[in-house]
Amino acid sequence: MIDPAQLLALVLAALAASTLAAVAGFGGAAILLPVLVGIFGVRDAIPILTVIQLVGNASRAAFNRRQLDLPVVGWFAVGAVPFALLGGIVFAAAPAGFLTRLVGAFLLLSVAWRHTRRGRQSHLPLHGFVAVGGVFSFISALAGTVGPMMAPFFLAYGLVKGAFIGTEALASAVMHVTKLVAYGGASLLTVENVAVGAALGPLMIAGSWAGKRIVDRLPERLFVAIIEAVLVITGLAFLIA
Template identity: 50%
Template structure:
């Protein structure tokens, strides 16, 4: 619920936010979380109520910066989610936020026919990627999955810090 409300707030602020500094801060956060996880091998799982705040932050950030799946990744990993459970939880959260953002962007005149056509054109690639991802994830160990996710977090963080995203 907090993710949905925060996604609406973030979507409404999109046109006026200083995105470059926000992306750099997010990038430093992602890199820092991976370093922290590596230094604290058994940090303990976050409590369920912590996800209210994780959802709020990710909903707001998603509306401002696009998709911030990397923001929730460290929390899902710390909770013990791997492979199918991780991906399913991330997907459910993403669908909820993206539908909310779509409605908010439409209200704010940010959703045009051209954007909808781009989305429709990219749908087959998204479906093919999901199918291929499922096949790959089914073949990797939990440990390898965590390493791959952390490598992705560092890569995303470096792109955000460099201003490339």
């Protein structure tokens, strides 16, 4: 049973997470996951988080539907579906500590690479999203969140602002649906988990709406700078964890 203090923390975290994710395209799970783990334990937290992320990503995709790059989502899904299923199956045996530090190093290196001459000139080909979808869907099924890791690849393809937010969100929604199927097959997804995630859905939609209004008013260069700042902060936090 959730006490009033836990409920308040959960509500505030969900609203803050969805607004941040709507502005930066990622980062919401980093706010929500510690709260969920503290209340429900890690075994239930990641399936609950996946339900919440599905609602949040679907709403961000809907709010940015005019700027979606559907070919990117299609190629992403080719890799995401099989590897999200595989990751969900092996979820219980994930070596989380080493993986967390590896992710932190990757985030910092990805930002540094973007500021080198070759990094500024790099461009991810469309079919490259098959690998992006496969690798990060597998990791997401194990660790719960990979938004900061995927962001550099969507940026490298040339997506910014609404196109970046909406396309990344729709691709992530495909990934989360597949993860839920895998969790359900492994008896990790309960009715209670779905109920908690669904109950927070309206807050995720409200945060997505607020974040969309902020993004529409941001200059493109400031938008990219915000994303890179979140990447650096998240990377350092993962290395220290």
